Amino acid sequence: MIVLVGFMGAGKSTVGRLFAEAVRLPFTDSDEMVAERAGLSISEIFSGSGEGLFRILERDAILEALDRGEGVLALGGGALADPGTRAALTGHTAVYLKASLRDAMARVGTDLDRPMLAMDPEGLYRDRTHLYEAVADRTIDTDILTPEEVVERLIDLVVIDLAKAEVHRVVVDTAGGRYEVQVGRGLKDDLAARLPELPGAEKAFVVTHPNLAALAEGPLRSLDEAGFEADVAFVPEGEASKSLDVAGALYDWLARSHAHRADLLVGVGGGVVCDLTGFVASTYARGLPVALVPTSLLAQVDAGVGGKTGVNLPHGKNLVGTFHQPCAVVCDVDVLAGLPVAELRSGMAEVAKYGFIAEPGLLPLLEENARSILAGDPDLLLAIVGRSVEIKANIVAADEREQGVRAHLNYGHTFAHAIEQVAGLGVDGDEDARRAAPPPGVRHGEAVALGMMSAAYLSAELGRLDAGAVETHRRVLDAVGLPVKASLGVDELEPAWQLDKKYRQGVRFVLLNEIGVPEAGVEAPREAVARALERMS
Ligand SMILES: NC(=O)c1ccc[n+]([C@@H]2O[C@H](COP(=O)([O-])OP(=O)(O)OC[C@H]3O[C@@H](n4cnc5c(N)ncnc54)[C@H](O)[C@@H]3O)[C@@H](O)[C@H]2O)c1
DSSP: OEEEEOSTTSOHHHHHHHHHHHHTOOEEEHHHHHHHHHTSOHHHHHHHHHHHHHHHHHHHHHHHHHHTOSSEEEOOTTGGGSHHHHHHTTTSEEEEEEOOHHHHHHHHTTOTTOGGGGSOHHHHHHHHHHHHHHHOSEEEEOTTOOHHHHHHHHIIIIIIHHHTSSEEEEEEEETTEEEEEEEESSOGGGGGGGSOOOTTOOEEEEEEOGGGHHHHHHHHHHHHHTTOEEEEEEOOSSGGGSBHHHHHHHHHHHHHTTOOTTOEEEEEESHHHHHHHHHHHHHGGGOOOEEEEEOSHHIIIIITSSOEEEEEETTEEEEEEEEOOOSEEEEEGGGGGGSOHHHHHHHHHHHHHHHHHTOTTHHHHHHHHHHHHHTTOHHHHHHHHHHHHHHHHHHHHHOTTSSSGGGGGGTTHHHHHHHHHHHHTTSSSOHHHHHHSOOTTSOHHHHHHHHHHHHHHHHHHTTSSOHHHHHHHHHHHHHTTOOOOOOOOHHHHHHHHHHSTTOSSSOEEEEEEETTEEEEEEEOOHHHHHHHHHTTO
């Protein structure tokens, strides 16, 4: 729980409410809770029963709120006078919103429901300041800041700092399996210690690319030292490896090595390796456990989490696949140091997507820190990977098989997949093969950025999104170096939509009704799609 403490007038309730909204957490105000439970205003409780009883009611309310788990809680200015309340804050993140007495008094004005105002404010301020300082994990000086600016500081302090915890563990709880995604630094080299118990597992089969051999060494050594008979297979780099041919070669390897159903497959690589290894693990011998060590940003925040596996057919991407949850996912952000910056940018598209569909508070974090993120700042990477994994884990837990909210993760992707297909045309070679494996003219994340921009324009065309929200898309995507303009037409994209496995009686889009409020399965008139695409040029 994130707990805001500070003197009356420091802005705990206003800021708390805005912050909770931005990070999509429930908000509780202890004063409101006490008044609601008693059916009386704070002043009425004070005048009727005195401060002593009020503090008891307040402590009970606070303990109950802290018990609820994740959320933002604003404490009344005098709550810390109670030793029980102070002790209960252990293990929670307390942020002191500091205001000078003059500013605090100016903000409070003559609020009639503040009985403590009748006392000596200077003395109170002096006595309470040391209590706030004693419990605070972080302090924000609010004097010269607007509430929105305090919220931005809070996002920086709390979201980033929480991610610095040694290993950030996110549980993904689905009918298909319950497992941990561990996010941290230097985690891959003791992979074996990060796995759940695997009864009967004797062998471990690691799949990676030749260019990632050095990254796979640590996990291999760790498996070997833990007693696994560990072996490695290298698959060619690139989307072409997501094929039945490459899957077939891996089946041969497993058969030759006498793999049995309790043995473990491990994918060390980007989304291509994760999708392929997961697919082979789910189909060989009717299913082996798989652990993933995603090494690209895109795979850490998206492809490695959620259990979708697949390979491509010449007719289209991911046409053969399964749902097969991994037994563990280890996101070691240190490996991102070697990732080409273009791949880092590509992954940022999926991070921005989480901001657009679920957590608007991520967007200012990305926009303001884009340069440092792209330069590989590990604290920022920890923060964005950790939060993205949490968001994806919540969505997957609510809808593992994409029958409802999981479809929101496809925001921008209807356009993006078609853009990827179109990018494949105009290159020599067999057209079907190009469909399945578009050349690297446009990276997945770049296509997703263009797709989200198109979806934002289409949402605006249909009266769902205002111009400011469309501009937010443009600014954030542009800040992280992703494309926001392209010359696209419906005639070009339509054939690709007809090949899409989600195409039923026509193309349907995930659109936004406002930032953070997506809606899936929206039909759009062809003219509106055409106008949206025109605005992209
Ligand atoms: N299953 C899902 O839910 C899901 C979600 C999103 C995307 N995907 C799939 O993911 C794939 C795209 O993933 P991607 O963008 O990671 O592509 P990728 O796997 O091809 O990796 C991109 C490039 O980065 C290199 N690389 C990866 N990690 C590296 C590191 N640490 N250092 C240096 N180089 C590194 C790879 O060798 C490759 O050349 C697509 O096939 C897409 O369909 C799947």
